[in-house]
Amino acid sequence: MAQSPTIRNLYFYLVSFIALGFVVGSGVYLLNYVAKVTVFPKADISYRGTPPGLYFTSTSKDGTAPVSTVECAKTCSLTDTMRADIASWQQSYTSWRQQPTAATNRSRGLVNALSFLIVSLPIFWFHFRTAQKDHAEEMGQLMPATGKRQGATLRSIYFYLVALSAVVMFIISAGVTVNTVLKKWVVKSAEVATTTITPKAIAPNGTVLNTDALAISSLQTCAATCNLTADLQTQLRQWQVDYAQTQADLTAQPSNDWQGTLATSLPFLLASIPLFWLHWRIAQKERKVA
Numbered sequence: 001m002a003q004s005p006t007i008r009n010l011y012f013y014l015v016s017f018i019a020l021g022f023v024v025g026s027g028v029y030l031l032n033y034v035a036k037v038t039v040f041p042k043a044d045i046s047y048r049g050t051p052p053g054l055y056f057t058s059t060s061k062d063g064t065a066p067v068s069t070v071e072c073a074k075t076c077s078l079t080d081t082m083r084a085d086i087a088s089w090q091q092s093y094t095s096w097r098q099q100p101t102a103a104t105n106r107s108r109g110l111v112n113a114l115s116f117l118i119v120s121l122p123i124f125w126f127h128f129r130t131a132q133k134d135h136a137e138e139m140g141q142l143m144p145a146t147g148k149r150q151g152a153t154l155r156s157i158y159f160y161l162v163a164l165s166a167v168v169m170f171i172i173s174a175g176v177t178v179n180t181v182l183k184k185w186v187v188k189s190a191e192v193a194t195t196t197i198t199p200k201a202i203a204p205n206g207t208v209l210n211t212d213a214l215a216i217s218s219l220q221t222c223a224a225t226c227n228l229t230a231d232l233q234t235q236l237r238q239w240q241v242d243y244a245q246t247q248a249d250l251t252a253q254p255s256n257d258w259q260g261t262l263a264t265s266l267p268f269l270l271a272s273i274p275l276f277w278l279h280w281r282i283a284q285k286e287r288k289v290a
Contacts, residue, residue, distance in 0.1 A: 005134075009151040012131040013158040019127065020162065022120035024271055029113035031267030036106060040259035042252070044102035050246045051239055052092040054215040056085050068214050072222035086219070090232065093239060131155070159283035166276035173268035180261045213243060 036043045056067045058081050071077040078086075100108065138151055183191040219228065220236050228236075 005151060006154070009131065009134065009154045012127045012134070013154050016124055016128040016131060017158060017161065019120045019124035021165075022116050023124050024275060026113040026117035026120065028267045028271050029109060030117070031270060032263055033106065033110050033113070035263040035266060040263040042256040043259040043263040044106055045253060045260060046102040046246070046249060047105075048096060048099045048101065048246070050250070051096050051242045052089065053213065054086065054089040054219070056082050056215060058082055058085075069218035070215065070222045070226065071218075072225035076222060076226035078222075078226050086232070090235060093235060097238075097242070131158075155286070156283060159279045159286075163276050163279040163283060166272045166279065169268055170272035170276065173265045173272060176261060176265040177269055180258050180265070184258045213240075216240065216243075 058067045058079060059065060060067060067077075067082070070082070135151065135155060216236055216239055219226070220233070220240075222228075223233050223236070
């Protein structure tokens with residue numbers, strides 16, 4: 001049974017189009033990675049959130065209010081229930097620290113992009129090269145009934161469809177880029193800064209603390225009196241470091257959002273221009289000789 005040239009052409013151009021999408025997507029992410037490493041170092045956002053705070057389920061002696069701190073002026077006020085709450089907090093905090101950081105997510109994305117590029121690039125190259133060879137062989141071969149070259153319609157659809165996709169990519173990425181530039185440097189009043197309000201409390205020594213840090217701070221103060229283990233004391237100190245860092249990141253995040261936006265929009269913009277130009281030029285060149 002003779003193979004249909006139309007089905008063959010459809011297969012090769014369809015696979016080329018799909019593989020090209022993966023190639024472009026992988027290339028865009030690689031540009032995004034380079035932009036974050038070199039130009040926009042504060043573009044990455046950690047999605048771990050703040051480390052889990054320690055809250056006790058016990059209530060005061062009169063049962064009217066929950067216990068929020070550990071007392072050790074005379075004796076350690078830790079009860080078995082509070083120690084169980086601390087053990088539960090240790091597990092939660094350990095799980096939180098095992099979550100990927102922004103740098104880890106960026107590295108994973110880099111590996112994913114390289115993986116898809118390594119797979120999709122040879123697939124695109126093989127199928128598009130074969131389609132190009134078929135087109136070269138068909139040049140000058142006219143169908144008796146129509147006088148048209150075989151596969152000319154599918155080939156035109158392929159090139160115009162890629163060019164159209166590039167135009168859409170360009171419009172969206174250029175719009176986002178211009179919008180960000182205008183809000184950041186031209187019409188600064190249009191940029192809305194979002195802030196996170198964290199409840200505050202006054203510690204016994206007069207230090208202002210966030211409410212979710214009260215129990216941790218009191219445990220550190222009472223570490224010797226309550227005979228806390230060395231591992232727990234290490235976790236308490238590490239929690240303070242992590243908490244301070246995440247609070248600083250959350251505070252700075254609104255002012256750094258523009259970096260993340262440009263680190264994403266500019267690679268799409270840079271990829272769309274040559275993608276459109278190459279395919280549009282070929283489509284127009286072949287239209288003239290058709």
